[in-house]
Structures are given as structure tokens and as C-alpha cells.
Amino acid sequence: MNKIEISNVTKKFGSLHTLDNVCIDLEQNQFVTILGPSGSGKSTLFNIIAGLLKPDEGRVLIEGEDYTSKTGRVSYMHQKDLLLPWKNILENVCVPLVLKGSSKVEAEKKALEYFKLFGLAGFEKSYPNQLSGGMRQRAALLRTYLFSNDIMLLDEPFGGLDAMTKQKMQQWVLEVFKNLKSSILFITHDIDEAIFLSDKIYVFSERPASVKAEFEVNIPRPRDNDTLTSTQFNEMKKKILKLF
Secondary structure (H helix, E strand, O other): OOOEEEEEEEEEEOOEEEEEEEEEEEOOOOEEEEEOOOOOOHHHHHHHHOOOOOOOEEEEEEOOEEOOOOOOOOEEEOOOOOOOOOOOHHHHHHHHHHHOOOOHHHHHHHHHOOOOOOOOOOOOOOOHHHOOHHHHHHHHHHHHHHHOOOEEEEEOOOOOOOHHHHHHHHHHHHHHHOOOOOEEEEEEOOHHHHHHHOOEEEEEOOOOEOEEEEEEOOOOOOOOHHHHHOHHHHHHHHHHHOOO
16 A cells, blocks of 8 residues: 555646646655756645645545545645744644644654764754754754654755755765655755666656656665766666656
């Protein structure tokens, strides 16, 4: 059974046709990327999966159950970290646990178990403005994981970082998630990022978005800097570039 099955989803905003008959699957413990140009409807699809928008047609199935227009089942991380500036990092990552009913003490105890894995140990009492962009994204990612750790929607989480920090974060996220049992849907318009991170890539067309192509990424893991210049990597990149 798929963790997520997007079945024939179509969405219009008045005369603006955004999504056209989109079908996507996410399997358990799989990293799937939606790759497409800016403005092609990728974030609209995420809002539909998260239950924030209702599709005009189609369904969202999560583990076989219809979750169309239902919120609270998946976690969702935007490009901006959206950390609360008046709360320290520990307090920030505990927000979803507290909202779900945990006491502050219980939430902090659970969150602290992950601080070392997410590279945040020693920064528990720091405030967002005291951290680098990469460290803030680590905190935002931990907060997202604590909301719903089995299915995560990541919408260009590294898009606002400089090139070197972005590459380090990509390598870091692969290292972290090999230790966690999460299924991830990821949005990007960066072809290198999509290939480097993913098990599977869906390539979106221009708006109205439909799936132009689907690629299985059979590049061995673990992946590192040498992956980016490998023959397999560049052959796949050439195939994807031909679609744009």
C-alpha cells in the first residue's frame, strides 16, 4: 500500500488552470521529488495533499484512506523556516507537540532526543536570529518531523540558502533520513538537487501542471560529492534537461 496516492487531481482558480489530472505515488520510506518550473502548481499540489485546498477533481489517499480536504495527517515544511523569533529553538521545535496536547515537559523531553541527530545539540536555548540559515532550516525540519514523522512534505526547504550551504544541507538530509523511517515528498526546480536526493522524480510541465515524465533514480546510496560528477548522474540530468 502506498503512503500517498494522488489520483487524477485537477485544480482551477477561476480562469487560472493550475493542475491538470495529476497522478503521483509515494511509497513507504521513499524520497520522491516533484521537479518543475516556478509557478507550475507544485505548491498548490502540496496544499491539496495537506488538506488546505480542495481539488476540483481527484482524490488524496493516505495509506488507502481518503484524506481529500482533511488536515493534520502529514507534516509540511515551507521554504522559509517560519520559526517564532520570541521562542528559543527548543521551544520552537516543541510547538507541534504542544498543539497536539503534550505538556511542555513531555514535549521538550521528546524533542531533545533528536537534537544530536539533527545537529542542534548545544543550541537548545539559542534564538532564531542567533543561528545561520542552515541551522534554522535544521530546526524547522525537526519541528516538521515532530508534527508527523512518517510523511513529510518539503517545499524547496533549501531554496533560500547559498550554494555551498545548500549542498551541505542536501548531504546532511540524506544522512539524517537514512536513520529515520520517513516517506518524503520534496519540491524543487533544481535538477541536480532532485537527482541527488531522490529515489524517484516526477517532472511537471508548465501550468497547468501535468506529469511530463517519471524517473526512477537508481544511483547507489550513500551519495556524496562524487555522485554529482558520475556518469549515471549526468546521463539522467541530460534526459531531464531535454524535457524543458
